[in-house]
Amino acid sequence: MKNPVRAALARGETVTGIILFSGSPMITELAAAAGIDFVIIDMEHSALDFDTCAHVIRAADAAGITPFVRIADVERTLILKLLNMGAAGIAISHATKENCMQALSHARYAPAGERGACTIVRSAGYAPGDWDTHVRSSNDELMVIPLIEDAATLRDFDALAAVPGLEVFFIGPTDLSIALGVPHATFDEPKMAAALEQVVSAARKHGKFVMTTIGNKPDQVYGRSVRDRGVQAIVLGTDGHLFLDVCRRMNAVKTERKQS
Numbered sequence: 480m481k482n483p484v485r486a487a488l489a490r491g492e493t494v495t496g497i498i499l500f501s502g503s504p505m506i507t508e509l510a511a512a513a514g515i516d517f518v519i520i521d522m523e524h525s526a527l528d529f530d531t532c533a534h535v536i537r538a539a540d541a542a543g544i545t546p547f548v549r550i551a552d553v554e555r556t557l558i559l560k561l562l563n564m565g566a567a568g569i570a571i572s573h574a575t576k577e578n579c580m581q582a583l584s585h586a587r588y589a590p591a592g593e594r595g596a597c598t599i600v601r602s603a604g605y606a607p608g609d610w611d612t613h614v615r616s617s618n619d620e621l622m623v624i625p626l627i628e629d630a631a632t633l634r635d636f637d638a639l640a641a642v643p644g645l646e647v648f649f650i651g652p653t654d655l656s657i658a659l660g661v662p663h664a665t666f667d668e669p670k671m672a673a674a675l676e677q678v679v680s681a682a683r684k685h686g687k688f689v690m691t692t693i694g695n696k697p698d699q700v701y702g703r704s705v706r707d708r709g710v711q712a713i714v715l716g717t718d719g720h721l722f723l724d725v726c727r728r729m730n731a732v733k734t735e736r737k738q739s
Contacts, residue, residue, distance in 0.1 A: 482567050482620040484517050484545045485646065488688045488711055498549070498692070498717040500524070502531040504538030506718050511542035518544060519714065522561075523551040523572050529560060533601075536565045547624065553578040555593075558585040563600035567622065570649060574625030575632055576639050582623045583644045588614040622647060624690065628654035633674055640681045647712060649690040650678055665696045666705055679709035688712060694720040 487494050496517035497510050502525070507518050520527060520535050532548060539546035548561045549570040558569055571582050584592040596614075598606040607613045623644065627633060628651040640648065656664040656671055666675045675691070682689050689709060693702045694716025702713055715721060 480616060480620065482545065482622060484567070484712070485620060485622060487516065488647065492711070493706055494712050496547075496712065496714045497721065498694070498714060499535060500527075500717050500719050502527045502535055503718070504534050507535050507538045507544060507546075508542045511539070511544035515715070516545060517567075517712075518546055519570055520546060520548045520566075521717070523549050529564075532561065532566075533564045540565060547622070549626075553581045553585070555585045558582060559595055562586060562594070562617075562621065563597065563602050565602045567620070568624055569622075570624040570626060572626050572651075573628050573632075573654070574639070575629075576635065576642060579623060579625050579639065579642060579645060583642075586621050586623055587618045587644075591618050624649050626651045626654075627674075627678060628658065630655075630658045633658075633677065636678055637681045637684075640678075640685045640687055645687065647688045647690050648678060648682055649692075649712075649714075650675060652691060652695060663695060665701065666691075666708070667701075675705075675708060675710075683709065690714065692716060697721065697724050 484494050494516040496515060496519060498519045498521050499506065500521050510518055518539055520532050536546045545567045547568045547570055548566045549572060550557055551572050553571060561569065569582060569586060571579060586592060586594060588594045588596060603613050624647050625639060625645060626649045653663065655674060656662055659670045661668050661670050664671050666672055679689050688711045690712035691705060691710050692714035693705055697716050697720060706713060
C-alpha cells in the first residue's frame with residue numbers, strides 16, 4: 480500500500496498533521512474531514528494502549544488519513560505489533576543514529592531487516608496472496624521518523640540525515656529548546672532558528688524532508704513562516720493543544736462586554 484504522506488512530500492507538497500493524545504477515532508475522522516494529512520498517535524507521553532491504537536489506525540484508514548505512532552523507546556515487539564496493526568510508520572523519540580538503525584531493522588522484513596513475518600495480521604491484509612509484493616511495499620513505504628530533541632543529535636545531524644531509509648526528520652521544539660538552554664522557545668529565537676536552518680540544510684543536501692510542530696504557537700502566520708523556512712511536514716499541535724486553544728478563545732464570551 481502506498482504511503483500518501485511519503486508520496487506528497489516527494490511531489491514537493493506541504494502536509495499537515497496532529498499528534499493524538501486522546502486516542503479518539505472521532506477526532507481522527509474530524510482531522511481527516513478538515514483536510515489534515517496525518518495523525519501521530521502518541522504512545523510516549525499519553526496513556527494509550529495497543530487496543531486504542533488499533534481502533535485509531537482503523538479509523539484513520541477508513542477516513543483516508545495516514546496514521547503514524549510515536550514511541551518512547553526502540554523495542555522490537557512494540558514496533559512489530561504497531562506495524563502489524565497497520566501503522567504507516569514510527570516516530571522515534573530522542574533519536575540517535577544507533578536507535579534509528581535499530582528501528583529500521585525492526586521495521587523492515589528480511590533481507591532489509593529482521594521484522595517477523597506473519598500473514599494473519601491486518602497490515603498484510605490477513606493472508607495476502609502475494610507475500611513478496613507485500614514485503615517490498617512495506618519495506619519501501621513504511622517510515623521511521625527520528626525526533627531531533629537533543630543537542631548531541633543536533634551536532635551530529637548530518638550523519639543521521641545521510642542514513643539510507645530515513646526520509647523525514649521531526650524537530651521536537653519543546654525538548655530541543657530545553658536542551659539548547661532556551662526552554663519553550665519558538666523558531667523565532669536565534670538558537671532555535673539556527674537549529675532549524677541546520678536541519679533543513681542537511682536534510683536537503685541528502686534529499687530528505689523536515690517535520691516540526693507549531694503547537695507551542697498555534698498561529699497561521701507563524702506556521703507559514705516555518706513552512707517558508709523549509710519545513711514540508713507541519714504538525715499543528717496535539718489534539719489537546721488545539722482543543723484548549725479553541726476553548727480559551729471562545730470562552731472570551733464570558734468576559735466580553737457589548738459596545739455601546
